[in-house]
Amino acid sequence: MLKRVHFGxxxxxFALVAPQILITxxxxxxxxxxxxxxxxxxxxxFGLSSxxxxxxxxIELFGDEHYLGxxxxxxxxxxxxxxxxxxxxxxxxxxxxxVIKGATTYRTFLIWPYAVAxxxxxxxxxxxxxxxxxxxxxxxxxxxxxxxxxxNGGEAMFLVIVASAWKQVAYNxxxxxxxMQSIPKSLIExxxxxxxxxxxxxxSIILPLISPTTFFLMVINVVFAFFETFGxxxxxxxxxxxxxTEILVYKVxxxxxxxxxLGGSAAQSVILMLIVISLTVIQFRYVEKKVEY
Amino acid sequence: MAEIHLRQVGKSYGEVEVLQGIDWKIGDxxxxxxxxxxGCGKSTLLRMIAGLESITQGEISIGDRVVxxxxxxxxxxxxxxxxYALYPHMSVYNNMAYGLxxxxxxxxxxxxxxxxxxxxLEIGDYLTRAPRQLSGGQRQRVAMGRAIVRxxxxxxxxxxxxxxxxxxxxxxxxxxxxxxxxxxxxxxxVTHDQVEAMTLGHRLMVLNGGHVEQLGTPIExxxxxxxxxxxxxxxxxxMNFLEAKMSEDGSKAHFTGGNSLExxxxxxxxxDRRVSVGMRxxxxxxxxxxxxxxxxxxxxxxxxGADTLVHGTFGNDDGPxxxxxxxxIKTIGQDEVLTLSIDPNNIHLFDPDSGKRLNx
Numbered sequence: 239m240l241k242r243v244h245f246g247x248x249x250x251x252f253a254l255v256a257p258q259i260l261i262t263x264x265x266x267x268x269x270x271x272x273x274x275x276x277x278x279x280x281x282x283x284f285g286l287s288s289x290x291x292x293x294x295x296x297i298e299l300f301g302d303e304h305y306l307g308x309x310x311x312x313x314x315x316x317x318x319x320x321x322x323x324x325x326x327x328x329x330x331x332x333x334x335x336x337v338i339k340g341a342t343t344y345r346t347f348l349i350w351p352y353a354v355a356x357x358x359x360x361x362x363x364x365x366x367x368x369x370x371x372x373x374x375x376x377x378x379x380x381x382x383x384x385x386x387x388x389x390n391g392g393e394a395m396f397l398v399i400v401a402s403a404w405k406q407v408a409y410n411x412x413x414x415x416x417x418m419q420s421i422p423k424s425l426i427e428x429x430x431x432x433x434x435x436x437x438x439x440x441x442s443i444i445l446p447l448i449s450p451t452t453f454f455l456m457v458i459n460v461v462f463a464f465f466e467t468f469g470x471x472x473x474x475x476x477x478x479x480x481x482x483t484e485i486l487v488y489k490v491x492x493x494x495x496x497x498x499x500l501g502g503s504a505a506q507s508v509i510l511m512l513i514v515i516s517l518t519v520i521q522f523r524y525v526e527k528k529v530e531y
Numbered sequence: 532m533a534e535i536h537l538r539q540v541g542k543s544y545g546e547v548e549v550l551q552g553i554d555w556k557i558g559d560x561x562x563x564x565x566x567x568x569x570g571c572g573k574s575t576l577l578r579m580i581a582g583l584e585s586i587t588q589g590e591i592s593i594g595d596r597v598v599x600x601x602x603x604x605x606x607x608x609x610x611x612x613x614x615y616a617l618y619p620h621m622s623v624y625n626n627m628a629y630g631l632x633x634x635x636x637x638x639x640x641x642x643x644x645x646x647x648x649x650x651x652l653e654i655g656d657y658l659t660r661a662p663r664q665l666s667g668g669q670r671q672r673v674a675m676g677r678a679i680v681r682x683x684x685x686x687x688x689x690x691x692x693x694x695x696x697x698x699x700x701x702x703x704x705x706x707x708x709x710x711x712x713x714x715x716x717x718x719x720x721v722t723h724d725q726v727e728a729m730t731l732g733h734r735l736m737v738l739n740g741g742h743v744e745q746l747g748t749p750i751e752x753x754x755x756x757x758x759x760x761x762x763x764x765x766x767x768x769x770m771n772f773l774e775a776k777m778s779e780d781g782s783k784a785h786f787t788g789g790n791s792l793e794x795x796x797x798x799x800x801x802x803d804r805r806v807s808v809g810m811r812x813x814x815x816x817x818x819x820x821x822x823x824x825x826x827x828x829x830x831x832x833x834x835x836g837a838d839t840l841v842h843g844t845f846g847n848d849d850g851p852x853x854x855x856x857x858x859x860i861k862t863i864g865q866d867e868v869l870t871l872s873i874d875p876n877n878i879h880l881f882d883p884d885s886g887k888r889l890n891x
Binding site for chain 1: 581582583602603604608609610612613614616618619620629630633634677681
C-alpha cells in the first residue's frame, strides 16, 4: 500500500503531474484520437476530400484475406521471436548465474546488443546474410545450401525472426539473470543437499521460481515483436519477398504511406492499439499478482 | 549413523585464511555445537562439512569415507538452514518429499515416510499448505521434517533458531534436543547463542577468528575456560574481568578500588605480576561472614524476579566495573556498599596480554 502524501497547497500536486499529463496528451491521446477519427474516414485518391463512413474500413479489413494472412504471420513471427530470444536468454542467464570470476564483464558484454537500434541490428543481419556478399551466405554456400532471402519467403521470415530475437536476447537476459539472482542461494544449496543435480535444480527449483519473470518477458517480447520490429523489417526485407515478412505494423506503414489508404491504415492501427491495450491489461492483471516469493 | 572426523581442516579465500588447523572427532550419535561470534568461521566450517564450500586444507571424513571431493548429495547429510530454505512453490508435503523423489524411492514409501515424519513434528495438518502460509515456527518444523525424512547419517544445523522470537526459540530448542535424543543421529549445530550452545550440545567447539579456542563439554567450558575469550563468551551475564596485581607469594590479588582477594591455593609461583581476575556474576555472594570478602559500590540494580543483577564498581568508585547476580529479590539501594564473598576455587586467572588461563 502506498503512503498518502498530503500537500498543503492545492496547485502543487497538479503542477507536479502536469509535465507527464502534457506528454501523454501530446504524444499519445492526441495522435490516438486522430487515428481513431481517421479510421472512420475514406479519402479520395488525391487526398483532397474525405468521407465519413462509420465502420466500413473495419468491415473491409476483416473481409480481406491479405489482412487476415498478415495477422497469422504476425502471430507466428511474434511467438517465434519471443520463444527464440527467451530460450536463448534463459540459457545464457543460467550459465552467467554460475559464473563467479569476471561475472561483471561477462554480463556487460551480454547486455550490449540491447543498446543497438533495431534498424542498425537489421542492417547488421542484412550484411551477414546478403545473397551476394554476406559471410553467412558464403559459408552456407560452401556447405551446399543456397541462401537467398530476397527470393525465398521462408528464409526471409527466418532472417527477420533471428534478427529481432537477437536484439531482444540482451533485455531478456538481464531480467532472467536478475530473477535468478533474487532466488536465495540457500534454496539451491538445499536442493543440492537433497540430491538434485544442476539440471534437476534448474527445472524443479529455478524455473518455477522465475515463472513470474518469464510471463512478464513473454508479454514484453510479444509486444516488442508486434510493434517495435518495424525498423528491422524495413532494413532487412521491406516486408518482402511477396509480402512474406509483412507483419501488422509494417502493413500499416505500407498501406498508409505507400498505398495512401489512410482510412484503412488508421483502422489497422486502431486494431493494433486494442491489442496493445489488452496485452497491457493481461500484464497488470496477472503478472503483478502472481509473484511467488 | 556416522562419525565425523576433521583433520587439520582449514579454509582460505586466496590469501585470506578464515579457518585454520581444526581437528575434531565427532562421535556417532553425538550432538556437537560450534559456537562463536559472527565472522568467526563457524558457518563456513559447517558448510565445508556439508560440501557447500570447498575444503582448502586438511581432510573431512564422514563415516569411513573422506568426503573432500564428494558432492553434497553424496555425503548422506541433511541440513537445516537459518532462513529454512523451503521451496516456496511446493507444498509442505512436496518440500519434504523432494529429496526422496530424487532418490527414486517408490511413491507409497515416500508417502509413508513423510506422513510419519509430519506426525513426529506435529505438522500433519499443514501438508497441503504452501510455506508462505505458515508461521515461523511451523516453517522451522517443516525444515526439520525435510531433513529428518531423508534419514541421513548426519544432521547439520546452521543457526536454525535465530529467526524465531524468544519464546518460540526456547520451545524449539527443547524440541530439537528431544528429537536428536530420540533419533540418535550425529548432529552438528552452529550458533552464536551461548545459551543454545550450552543447552543443546554434548560437546562444544568455541571458535574465534578462525581458530579453536576450546573444545569440551558445556560444564568443562563453564568451569574451566582455557582463555579469557571462552570465559567471557560462556555464561550470562558474562564473567567479570578485573585487572589486579598479585602479591609476591601469589596468594592474594590487589585491585584498584582498595579490595584484595585470596586466590586459589595452587597459584603460587606467579607472584608479583599483573593478572586478569575472572569472577562469574553468580559466584559473588552477599555474605558478610564469608572468608574471602570484598566490597562493592552499587550503581544500578535490575530486578529479574528469580534473581537480581547489581551493576557497580569493585571497591570504591574508582574500582573496576562489576556485575553481581544475586539469588531472589534483594532490596538494595543505589550507592550502597555491599560486602561480597567468593570461594577462591571460583576465581579464574588469565594472563592480561595473551588471555590464556593461568590457574590449571
